[in-house]
Amino acid sequence: MTILNILKEPHPILRKKSQLVHEVDNNLRKLMDNMLQTMYNAPGIGLAAPQVGILQRVVVIDISKDNEFKKPLFFVNPEITWRSEEVETREEGCLSIPGYYAEVTRSIRCKVNYTDYNGSPQELNANGLLATCIQHEVDHCNGVLFIDYLSKLKKDMIIKKLLKTKKEKKIL
Numbered sequence: 001m002t003i004l005n006i007l008k009e010p011h012p013i014l015r016k017k018s019q020l021v022h023e024v025d026n027n028l029r030k031l032m033d034n035m036l037q038t039m040y041n042a043p044g045i046g047l048a049a050p051q052v053g054i055l056q057r058v059v060v061i062d063i064s065k066d067n068e069f070k071k072p073l074f075f076v077n078p079e080i081t082w083r084s085e086e087v088e089t090r091e092e093g094c095l096s097i098p099g100y101y102a103e104v105t106r107s108i109r110c111k112v113n114y115t116d117y118n119g120s121p122q123e124l125n126a127n128g129l130l131a132t133c134i135q136h137e138v139d140h141c142n143g144v145l146f147i148d149y150l151s152k153l154k155k156d157m158i159i160k161k162l163l164k165t166k167k168e169k170k171i172l
C-alpha cells in the first residue's frame with residue numbers, strides 16, 4: 001500500500017468537480033485502500049479522491065475512536081438524497097487546509113446513496129459527526145471546501161496564509 005500526497009489549498013484540482021465512477025474494479029479498490037491508509041496516516045477521519053489528485057467521486061471515512069476497533073467506510077458515487085432542516089455547528093478541519101479550523105453549520109442528519117467497496121448499492125442514514133463528515137467529503141467531490149462557508153475576510157486570510165506557507169516551502 002502507498003501513502004498518497006494530499007493536495008493543499010490553493011490548488012486548482014481541489015476546485016474541480018469529480019466524475020462519476022462507472023465500475024468498482026480491483027483498480028478502484030486499490031485506490032480506496034491507498035486513500036484509507038493515507039487518511040489513517042495523516043491522521044484524519046475522512047478523505048475524498050480529489051484531495052489526492054484523482055477527480056473521481058470516491059470517499060473514505062472512519063470516525064471510530066483511537067481506543068475502538070477501526071470502522072472504515074467506502075463510498076463510491078455518494079449522493080446525498082436528504083438533509084435535515086435541523087442544523088448543528090461544529091468545528092471542522094481539512095487535510096487540504098492544514099492548521100486551520102473553523103465552525104461550520106450543516107444538517108444534523110442526512111441520507112446518502114452510494115456504491116460500496118464490493119460494488120453493491122447502499123443507503124445510509126447518518127447523524128452527528130458521520131453526517132458532518134459525509135457532507136464535507138461530498139463537498140470535496142464538487143470542488144467545495146469548508147472555508148467557502150466562512151466570511152470572505154476569513155476565507156481570504158486563510159488562503160493567503162496557506163499560499164505564503166507554500167511559497168516558503170519552495171525556497172527551503
Ligand code: GNR
Nearest residue numbers: 044045046047092093094095136
Ligand atoms: O480529519 C478531518 N476531520 C474533520 C473534522 C470535522 C469535520 C470534517 C472533518 S474531515 C477531515 C479530513 C478531511 O479533510 N476530509 O476531507
Ligand code: NI
Nearest residue numbers: 093094095096
Ligand atoms: Ni477535507
